[in-house]
Amino acid sequence: MSSRAVGRPSNTAERREEIVDALLSVMSRTGYEQATIALIAREAGLAPGLLHYHFQTKQEILIALVERIVARRDRRLAARLSAAGGDPRDQLLAFVDAHVALGDDADPRTVAAWVVVGAEAVRQPEVRALYTEAIASSLARARALVAACLRQEGRSTRNAGRIAAAIVSAIEGAFLVHASAPGTLPDGYAAPTLRRMVAGLLEREVET
């Protein structure tokens, strides 16, 4: 494909990955603004100028990072869902597990970075668009799974959206608290409790 006669084979793809990964690391410690090009470059073991060869702007690196986090989450989710079998309830629990796998490939750096991304979404429209899309996607997926559960039990799906919102809120909230108020959540809290929460939300109507 490349018209390059001989020359050096392009290493742009890997370089971009390295740079995005360096931003992830630095950002999880310093936030986005304080993640300077110089710091990111040092973290990646590259010269500062090189970052602007591979990315036009610093924001572009952030965008790439957000896309990568989302893509990995989607990939992980797909894997778990396909492994969970056909039962709707199991599928929903797989959804939860895929998100709260804090010790899996979603390392602490990513959790902290994700929280920082959330704050950047407050002010950067481009980031907000991606973030919103990611949340909306999660919500839609959760809603479908919740609806399937309800249908299976012959119940109305009227509340599926709200229940999905509760689930996604709790997941995102757990990330936030984990990163911003470390040590406050009980150990091993996430998976079992969220699972129970899901179960509870699916119980028969409660007078509210």
Add this chain to the structure above:
Amino acid sequence: MSSRAVGRPSNTAERREEIVDALLSVMSRTGYEQATIALIAREAGLAPGLLHYHFQTKQEILIALVERIVARRDRRLAARLSAAGGDPRDQLLAFVDAHVALGDDADPRTVAAWVVVGAEAVRQPEVRALYTEAIASSLARARALVAACLRQEGRSTRNAGRIAAAIVSAIEGAFLVHASAPGTLPDGYAAPTLRRMVAGLLEREVET
């Protein structure tokens, strides 16, 4: 007592409030870093230098803001709890309502600012300390209320901590999603759904 030397009366208290309020406004739009002293001053209608007369550093304004948000939350919570009567279940629902009163005195500015504070907690130890304390306080309070509910029903309080964690996570997560992915959560989602979530979490044990 020192009747000599009256001089100019101090207005520091009000000025500080004005400045903190200006930070709240600006920060909810621009994040913390982009909330420059110049912008905050303009928002407050003050000269930039004056901000550093009333606060040593910009971070000090942020600290004051966090303290104010927390204090107001505590005050609102106390009011609702005392109005809720003695039934444990009602108390717990009052706890939820006090937090998700997004349209009440917890305006959208505050919600967005709180999310930004969470991200700053990732990197600023002083902010993290306050944020962590606030979350820990909420968790402790929720745990006590959950435990009371469980005891009333003659059940074990073993899971009170985890249930409280789910409740607080969902509340904080709702704030986050509300501010960072606006429009994704169903309208009027918060109160009724979280109430249902609470009810669900308190249901009899589910195999997890």
Add this chain to the structure above:
Amino acid sequence: MSSRAVGRPSNTAERREEIVDALLSVMSRTGYEQATIALIAREAGLAPGLLHYHFQTKQEILIALVERIVARRDRRLAARLSAAGGDPRDQLLAFVDAHVALGDDADPRTVAAWVVVGAEAVRQPEVRALYTEAIASSLARARALVAACLRQEGRSTRNAGRIAAAIVSAIEGAFLVHASAPGTLPDGYAAPTLRRMVAGLLEREVET
């Protein structure tokens, strides 16, 4: 003299002294630039605004301080000279003693402040004028005393100026080293050694 009918008796004189003294203290710790009006005011126990009631500018306080240091030095010198009796050699030694009385009213603060004044003289013409006048006065006085010694011994006064310059240089240099490189000069160095230096300088011609 005052046309003031009753009112408060003016305390300007004392206030000015207090302010000048506060500058002395602060400056000996922080240098001139870092001796802010706020710091000086705090040191004096006064409100910042009051300093500009008693002095037009900050530099004016510095000028007053320099004048005070010089005046006190002159007063001390006069006292010692008149106490020294009529012998020229004794007079010259009294001159040295009056300057190096580091433990007397020339406290460490004053020594450090004097060094700072010297550096300010490099850039502030007004200060330089005063500083130069003070040094020139010392040199002239020293020269006269040296000349008297030489004449008494029936020797030429041709070198009186150079000898005086050596004496004054050594005195000022001792201040400088004392303040800027504390601990390097031998204890109790000043008086006896400078006395010996004077004696040496007055010895019969040495081939140089």
Add this chain to the structure above:
Amino acid sequence: MSSRAVGRPSNTAERREEIVDALLSVMSRTGYEQATIALIAREAGLAPGLLHYHFQTKQEILIALVERIVARRDRRLAARLSAAGGDPRDQLLAFVDAHVALGDDADPRTVAAWVVVGAEAVRQPEVRALYTEAIASSLARARALVAACLRQEGRSTRNAGRIAAAIVSAIEGAFLVHASAPGTLPDGYAAPTLRRMVAGLLEREVET
């Protein structure tokens, strides 16, 4: 060895020298505080931001300047001592000459800057450490040379320290007066008079 990635060759060493030299020039006119980054940059013909690329802080430039002045003084001293031959008295006179060579490579800028450094030593611990080390080094060297002279004459070296202190004080004091009260010292004062002073200090004991 890493033959790959040549890139732009570093010119940091020369740039740093230029910047240090610019500080020397500006500081000798304006003092340290008024030697702003902008002024230094203009003097060096560089963009202000570049100074902070090559030095972390303004103080770091000052430190580099002090080190350079001291290093040059040491080099000049070594050269003169080795040229002076083995006679102790000649060595001591070479010591004096090396310091007071005000017209040689120790230009007026350096003399004024050195006085300003002395004042900064009053308040900046890092500067004080370097300044003190420089003075202590001079004192130690002078003491050794004085002691050699005394021993040669079969006399006690008991007063070597004090005599050295007088010599160093007079030298530093001459710099101070030269820069801060220009025109007061007799022309051509330094070398011959200090030489005579040394001679005088080495004379046989005088009752003090």
Add this chain to the structure above:
DNA sequence: CATGAATGAGAATTCATTCAT
């Protein structure tokens, strides 16, 4: 592709001075 110097537009912060009370 890669390096690292260079730029310049802000950023927070400081501070002498003014002035309303």
Add this chain to the structure above:
DNA sequence: CATGAATGAATTCTCATTCAT
């Protein structure tokens, strides 16, 4: 006289971005 808030210019330092090599 005294107080302390207010101003605004100046200062150091930061940092994304550009570009010569």
